[in-house]
Amino acid sequence: MTATGPLAGRTIVVTRPQAQAAPLAEAIAAAGGKPLIFPLLEISPATDPQPLIEAVARLADYALAIFISPNAVDYALPAILARGPWPETLIPAAVGQGTVKVLATHGINGCVAPTERFDSEALLELPALAAERVKGQRIAIFRGDGGRELLADTLRERGATVDCVTCYRRSGPSDGVAPLMSAWRAGQLDALSVSSSEGLRYLVDLLDADGLAFLKQTPLFVPHARIAENARALGLSNILLTEAADAGILAGLVAYNWPA
Incomplete structure (x- = not known):
């Protein structure tokens, strides 16, 4: 059955810690998207x-x-x-x-x-x-x-x-970034939601040159200006600042002008 909704056909990475990832992942799925849970912080x-x-x-x-x-x-x-x-x-x-x-x-x-x-x-x-x-x-x-x-x-x-x-x-992800790289290489990773500057730094440190190239091309949805500032300091520019919390991230994802 083909997904419908404003995020249909879009794979969105949810980077919250495992225990807090489900609400946003479920909201993305309800909007027709495919959430890819990849915690950037292990607690x-x-x-x-x-x-x-x-x-x-x-x-x-x-x-x-x-x-x-x-x-x-x-x-x-x-x-x-x-x-x-x-x-x-x-x-x-x-x-x-x-x-x-x-x-x-x-x-x-x-x-x-x-x-x-x-x-x-x-x-x-x-x-x-x-x-x-x-x-x-x-x-x-x-x-x-x-x-x-x-x-x-x-x-x-x-x-x-x-x-x-x-x-x-x-701490950073213990299993590496293979799931992200596989999705990127398959053309099946459309955006990342990032709610932690620390987690984003871990991700940048883990990625090789190819991974960083993918990251720089991928829209990054962040719910706080401080995270956006830190993302820019890490050399990223495709940054979308949303309203706060999961609801803000979801609204930003839904409102985004996705390429055809």
């Missing part, structure tokens, strides 16, 4: 569990617990809830709405989070993180290894005591 527990153990032990001392991503929830919350119920005085916060939804599935509601732009800057603009609210407070940031320090640094400048708790680590 695993933190090498050192001690920071998480220590943060959980003093959880009641925190005024605010910030989760950087759904992965942060997946890797921190089991340890938190294993010790006891979520403290009533602890305010949960998140960078994106996907993280808010994951917290809600565990019964943790009332989450402070931006509703339009999903980044540290947008979170820092919210009243709950203003200097007069966080000064003298202790805040935990549950996150992966590495990443930006803007959130922690700004909260410290505003007078908070901040503990950055690494609860998972990220």
Whole structure:
């Protein structure tokens, strides 16, 4: 049966981590496209569990617990809830709405989070993180290894005591790029959706000259201006900046003027 819909006949690479790839892949398929799931980041527990153990032990001392991503929830919350119920005085916060939804599935509601732009800057603009609210407070940031320090640094400048708790680590694809190269060589790879600058750097590092040539010719749909900037810094130019999250990526894919 021939697929129909605005993405019919188009193969779109979904590069989100495996655990978060399904919603976008399903939306692409519903629009008639063929999703090719190829995670650019592999997620695993933190090498050192001690920071998480220590943060959980003093959880009641925190005024605010910030989760950087759904992965942060997946890797921190089991340890938190294993010790006891979520403290009533602890305010949960998140960078994106996907993280808010994951917290809600565990019964943790009332989450402070931006509703339009999903980044540290947008979170820092919210009243709950203003200097007069966080000064003298202790805040935990549950996150992966590495990443930006803007959130922690700004909260410290505003007078908070901040503990950055690494609860998972990220690494590049362990199986290489053979699925992408096969699709490119067969003329069956029409676009990539990329939601991580770090993942994109891994991809560029893994590709040989032929792969980089294919990548430079392939439309790259990204949901954040910072990812677009990093893509340009990596020598890419066929970049389509979409609205945020999976819904924004899908809208960008559907609206794109695909070649005949």
